[in-house]
Amino acid sequence: MSATPIPQPLIEALGAELAPVRRLLPPWLRALGWVAVVAITAAVLLVQHGAGPMLQRWAAAPDLAWSTLAAVVTAICAAWAACVLAVPGRARAWVWLPVPSAVVWMAASGWGCLRGLLDPASVVAGGPPVQDCIIFIVGFAIPLSALMIWLLRRACPLHPVRTAILLGLASAAAAASLLTIFHPIDSAATDLLAHALAICIVIGANAALGNRLLSRY
């Protein structure tokens, strides 16, 4: 069996360029930084609008509370998975981390919609127009996505589109969670569709731009 050919000149050239490097922060720490920014934003919104109206809406329709809780868990899991998968050599299975909570999020939202159809009296009316939901979710998701891209700038996502979809899901879920603080969701199909459309726009835009934004290496 022949010996493996070693590209010695290239190795020596790379060795000559070697300089000490600062290691990448662990994925959980970078994800935590992003979650902290979302938490601070939530705190500011809670101070502005108060937790009372939101808690009343949840008491009247517990599925809304489940939906919000699942959206928060989805945002955290998707952000963590995006940070993990941006490092070479990590198991592809991380991509599934936000899926269970995302399913609960969709199921709880769908159940709320069904409840509204079966018992119209339970619907909380008087919410803002649906286009406001879309503008809010997309508007909040853009800076959250930008922040996550900044956090991933030193990583090396070998599958940038996959990572971009996860960070899009994280941003959209976080923006949808923040929206529930002051937005009286009415569980109507139009409201649900508006949210779904906004989330799809955010994920789609991140997926479309993923290659350009994350392929630095």
Add this chain to the structure above:
Amino acid sequence: MAAAQAGDRRAYERVLADSVALIRSVARRRGAPVDLLDDVVQETLLTVHRVRHTYDPSRSYDAWLAAIAGRRAIDTLRSHGRHSHREVHDEAALERYAEHDDASAESERKQRAQHLHAAIAELPPRQREAVQKLGIAEQSLAEASGGTGRNQGALKVNLHRALKTLRERLRGEP
């Protein structure tokens, strides 16, 4: 690699040399033909150099390296496939339209050459020199190394980086 991250050159060169066998094995598993293995090795080593800060010493070096090598093998195969595809089409076009070469085609060719020259002129001096000696003057690595007084490895690295920059700069042009 942990020592290399701290700047230990000997450890770095040793780990890179030891990595070659695994890179070639991953590239073969990904379906890279023998004549492309050296390209995959070179691309992978250059990527390892750029992203060495992403290696976490508490985790497997082989898994980290294999992921990079696998990606670079796919990129090399795709790039090779695109190249071959274009060449086939160019031959067909030449056969079919050899007599229809007109002034507009000539002007387009000149325009593209101007763009390329402008992009080469904007490269950093060492990269520009590598392109001029190895690419345009078609000198061998040994000749270029003798002429410039720089070692062959450095010239190879500079040529690779110059080609990457040129590809990115000219991407999107017809």
